[in-house]
Amino acid sequence: MPADPCKKLACEIQRCLVENNFQEVRCSPVFxxxxxxCMKHKPISLVCDGYSLEPRVFGPIWNHLVAPKL
Incomplete structure (x- = not known):
């Protein structure tokens, strides 16, 4: 069986969340x-099973976490 094409990204999400104290907004590029x-490989990727294909949206409450300090 071929390797899951999205498994590496699933692992990167977990690593990013741990490194950023589970603040999802800081991992938005990885998400x-x-x-x-998953949009490309969902039919063959087990890690995409149940993963939403809708873009993640972070509201204004998250902006202070990633906004540059002026």
Whole structure:
């Protein structure tokens, strides 16, 4: 059986969440990469089973976590 094409990204999400104290907004680029991978490989990727293909949206409450300090 071939390797799951999105498994590496699933692991990157877990690593990013741990490194960022589970603040999902800080991992948004990895979530988007996973979404793109699942859009392409969902029929053959087990890690995409149950993964939403809708973009993750973070509201204004999250902006202070990633906004640059001026």
């Amino acid at each position: 988007e990469a996973m979404r793109q991978c």
